[in-house]
Amino acid sequence: MQNWPVQRGLVEMDAAWDPSDPAGRAARQAPDGDSVVVLEAVVKRFGDVVAVDRLNLKIRRGEFFSMLGPSGCGKTTTLRMIGGFEAPTEGMVRLDGQDVTDLPAYRRNVNTVFQSYGLFPHLNVYDNVAFGLRRHHVPAQEVQRRVTEALDLVSLAGYGKRRRAQLSGGQQQRVALARALVNRPQVLLLDEPLGALDLKLRKQMQLELKRIQKEVGITFIFVTHDQEEAMTISDRIAVMNKGRIEQLGPPEEVYERPATEFVAEFLGASNLLDGVYRGSHDGLGLVELKSGAKIRIPDDPDRRSGQRLRVGVRPEKIHVLPSGTGPTATQNTVAGTLRSAVFAGVSFQYFFQTPEGREMSAFDRNATGGAVARPGEVVRLAWAPEHTFVIPIDQPAAHQQVQGEE
Amino acid sequence: MFLFFLLPILTLAIMSLQSGDFFNGFVFTWNVGNYSRGISLYSEQYLHAIEYGGAATIVALLVAYPAAYWIAFHAGPRKSSYLLAVLLPFFVSFVIRTLSWGVLLADDGPLFGPLKSAQLLPLDFRVLATPVAVTGGLAYTFFPFMLLPVYASLEKIDRGLIESAQDLYANRFEVLRRVIIPLSLPGVFAGVLLTGIPAIADYVNQDLLGGVGTTMVGRVIERQFEVSLNYPLAAALAFVFMLGLLATLLLYQRIFGTEQIMGD
Ligand SMILES: Nc1ncnc2c1ncn2[C@@H]1O[C@H](COP(=O)(O)OP(=O)(O)O)[C@@H](O)[C@H]1O
Ligand SMILES: [Mg+2]
Numbered sequence: 001m002q003n004w005p006v007q008r009g010l011v012e013m014d015a016a017w018d019p020s021d022p023a024g025r026a027a028r029q030a031p032d033g034d035s036v037v038v039l040e041a042v043v044k045r046f047g048d049v050v051a052v053d054r055l056n057l058k059i060r061r062g063e064f065f066s067m068l069g070p071s072g073c074g075k076t077t078t079l080r081m082i083g084g085f086e087a088p089t090e091g092m093v094r095l096d097g098q099d100v101t102d103l104p105a106y107r108r109n110v111n112t113v114f115q116s117y118g119l120f121p122h123l124n125v126y127d128n129v130a131f132g133l134r135r136h137h138v139p140a141q142e143v144q145r146r147v148t149e150a151l152d153l154v155s156l157a158g159y160g161k162r163r164r165a166q167l168s169g170g171q172q173q174r175v176a177l178a179r180a181l182v183n184r185p186q187v188l189l190l191d192e193p194l195g196a197l198d199l200k201l202r203k204q205m206q207l208e209l210k211r212i213q214k215e216v217g218i219t220f221i222f223v224t225h226d227q228e229e230a231m232t233i234s235d236r237i238a239v240m241n242k243g244r245i246e247q248l249g250p251p252e253e254v255y256e257r258p259a260t261e262f263v264a265e266f267l268g269a270s271n272l273l274d275g276v277y278r279g280s281h282d283g284l285g286l287v288e289l290k291s292g293a294k295i296r297i298p299d300d301p302d303r304r305s306g307q308r309l310r311v312g313v314r315p316e317k318i319h320v321l322p323s324g325t326g327p328t329a330t331q332n333t334v335a336g337t338l339r340s341a342v343f344a345g346v347s348f349q350y351f352f353q354t355p356e357g358r359e360m361s362a363f364d365r366n367a368t369g370g371a372v373a374r375p376g377e378v379v380r381l382a383w384a385p386e387h388t389f390v391i392p393i394d395q396p397a398a399h400q401q402v403q404g405e406e
Numbered sequence: 407m408f409l410f411f412l413l414p415i416l417t418l419a420i421m422s423l424q425s426g427d428f429f430n431g432f433v434f435t436w437n438v439g440n441y442s443r444g445i446s447l448y449s450e451q452y453l454h455a456i457e458y459g460g461a462a463t464i465v466a467l468l469v470a471y472p473a474a475y476w477i478a479f480h481a482g483p484r485k486s487s488y489l490l491a492v493l494l495p496f497f498v499s500f501v502i503r504t505l506s507w508g509v510l511l512a513d514d515g516p517l518f519g520p521l522k523s524a525q526l527l528p529l530d531f532r533v534l535a536t537p538v539a540v541t542g543g544l545a546y547t548f549f550p551f552m553l554l555p556v557y558a559s560l561e562k563i564d565r566g567l568i569e570s571a572q573d574l575y576a577n578r579f580e581v582l583r584r585v586i587i588p589l590s591l592p593g594v595f596a597g598v599l600l601t602g603i604p605a606i607a608d609y610v611n612q613d614l615l616g617g618v619g620t621t622m623v624g625r626v627i628e629r630q631f632e633v634s635l636n637y638p639l640a641a642a643l644a645f646v647f648m649l650g651l652l653a654t655l656l657l658y659q660r661i662f663g664t665e666q667i668m669g670d
Contacts, residue, residue: 085569105572118570122588131584132574179574 032097036061036219037082037187042091044077044243051077053243054091059187059221060236064213066222068230069240070266075223076115078240079189082221084108096186106135111180112189115196117172119164125151125175126160132183150182153212170201177209181216190222194229206233227267231255239263257389261310264391270312271360272391273334277307284385287311291355295332296385310391317387318362320350320372321380331382336360338379341371348372352381415648422641432638440642448626448643452650455622458537459606462544466552466601467594469545474557475586489557496550504543504614511539511615535617543611551600559593560586595662603651623647 032038037059044052052074059065067075080086081093084105093101100108111132119128129147138146151157154174164172173193180188190209194202210233213220224230230237231251238248239262247259258264261272275287275295285299287309295311303309313332321333336352339359348371352360362381364372373379422440424432445452473492481488495503510517511534521527533539563586571585609624616622623643630640 083573085572104577105569106575106577110573112569112573114566114570114573116564116566118564118566118573120567120570120585122585131571131576135575135580183574 032058032094034060036096037221038092038094039078039081040092040094042078042081042088042093044074044081044086045089050243052081052088055243055245057238057245057248059219062217062219063235064210064220064222064233066224066230066234066237067240068224068227068237068266071225073240074243075225075240076191079112079191079221079223082187083110083112083189109183109185110187110189111183111185112191113173113176113180113193115191115193117176117193119167119172119175119179121164123163124160125156125162125167128164128175129160129179129182131179136183146182147178150178153181153215154178155208169196170205173197173205177212181212181218184216185218187219187221190220192223192225194224202229209233231267239266241266256314256387258312258391261391264312264389269315269361271315271318271358271362272310272312273354273356273358273360274308274310274393277303277305277309279305285390289334289356291334293334295334295388297388297390298386300390308393310393312389312391313383313387315349315361316363317383318360318364319382320362320364321382322372323377323379325380328382330384332385332388333380333382334360335378336381338373338375338377340375341373343371352379418641418645421637422645424638426638428635428637437638440638441646444639444643445646448623451621451623451626452647454537454612454620455606455624455647458541458544458612458620458622459602459608461537461541462548462605463552463598463602465541465545466549466605467556467597470549470552470556470597471590471594474553474560478557478560478563479586485561492553493550500547501610501614504547504611507539507543507546508534508614534615535620537616537620539615540612540620540622543615544605544608547608547611548601548605551604552597555596555600556590556593559590559596563589591662595658599655599658606651607647 035058037057039055039057042052042055042057043050055074055078057078067078069075077086081088082095084100084103084107088101091101092099095108095110120131123131126147129150130143133143133146147160148157151159154177156171156174156178159167159171159175167175173196176193193209194205197205206229209220209222222230222233234251236248236250237254238245239254240246241262247254247263254263255267258267258270264270264272273289273295275289278286278288278294280286280299281296283299284296285303287295287297289295297309297311319331321328334354336354339351339353342349342351343366345366347363347366350362350364350371350373352362354360360381420434421432423434423437425435425437425439426432477485477488477492509515512518513532513534514522515534518527518531518533522529522531533542567585567589568581571581576584606622607624609622609628612620612622612625624647627640627643627647630636630643634640
């Protein structure tokens, strides 16, 4: 789909403004070191609504960073403050070490791919892509070269003469991407850019975005409410809720070791059980559930015996052992009464009830061509101690209401 | 279409080629002389119509565009109140409005009278009965026909496009020049047509605000019909006027393209 000389061309050109290039940049970078975007205690209020609540964020140079969260959690507002379309009520925004809190959008070296693409209907594709370069008075010849390269990069070579009305949604999305990237901004902001595409195209564009990001080496800040998309595409994810960041880390980390109940629920299904910490044993922590069953968890020296904890495990980490199996030495096990089994081809999804009356679910590979148990049977749910994550019980009410997707 | 457009035009065309007079009756004689006589007699009035009507259209545009722009982009949530406030005067019959302008602008009227007696203006200063008065009157009369289509086209502009332009380094002026103005052109074209056509054809303003020297062809046609009762000559004048207008429209469309007039 992509011809290599052009790709190399772009990378080569990128070298001219690569942050590692010494010319005069080191001084400006110094204050924030590795971080290209820094938000410091940023608050944004709309009347009574606190859209962004004392947000601190550091985004590293060259990373694919995602902000993930339910609708209304403040993702767009945060992005707009970085882009210069919204002024923070409090706090500071720095770009490449420079305070840009009061700098208008048109003077920031940041470009945005808007959710609705925002292509100019009165200009053709070429003029759309050339728009930013022309505002910077780039010579016509270079405009032509760079626009052509940018259209190549998004696999739209030869589409220059078309108008917005002659493009599909996916193509408009690519034009919007080319129009932003052609300016070689320090940071590219993307606000749910794939939201309007159908599933297949969406998956394809996720991979392509990732490829393009690697190729041009520009920092991408990507907003989405789709956890799978965020995990597929990102180097790091900030999971947001109610204007705050609940957890920030690489996809595996936020998925496997969610720090809050909200993160655990938002990134996928999870089974949560309440218990009390009973000290450590053989390098693992011991948690006693209400039923008296003991669960082993990755240990943490900061825990105190007697402390209440909530432990969790993802459904796909659970193996369902047939009825009659006893507890095993190396695995965590709890008893569960099978309520229902849902056949999904490659797997079964089981729903259980534990002795404490909690619901638990498990995904199990369809290895034997049938469900492991019949509804009503008591089986054992087993999982490895290291697959258990721990959530502190601070304010049990705070995250009670789990928010769905948009 | 036939009944309300072609039939009257056909009648007009036939009438314009008749000869005779009102009292002895008109007969169809291919009397092309109506045309040559009309054009040679009233070329100056044709010219006035184009000059005053054209100037009035430009004036209306220059006033309406900034007003519409401000209401559409900077008036906040009370846009419709501002729009209504601007349009309110136009709910009064335009004859009355024009008459009151006549009173206001009179040589010794409430505006110039005091200024003249205070010797701030020369005694022979006048606005009434000059081309300025007629042009101003026309611009004022047809102002809503300019304001509304321009406003509608500005209001329709996706605010996201303005942010897109800002994102791509366009400052306020460049946003206006590269995005807002181009996207509002359909409204401007519509406004120019809706204002220009009636302004050029108008005969009330020059009657109430103009003088002997500012007669426009619309007035001549009206007179020929109503007073001189020379129907063939009036019809010929009207026909020339219409053809001229049609030619202008075609030219206009050629230059700017249907696409622009129709929008995206
Ligand atoms: N311009 C605005 N005026 C008033 N409230 C706003 C505005 N923009 C956003 N909000 C509010 O701020 C909160 C966060 O919105 P937003 O940043 O758009 O969330 P997200 O992008 O995560 O869906 C929401 O409650 C929203 O209603
Ligand atoms: Mg949003």
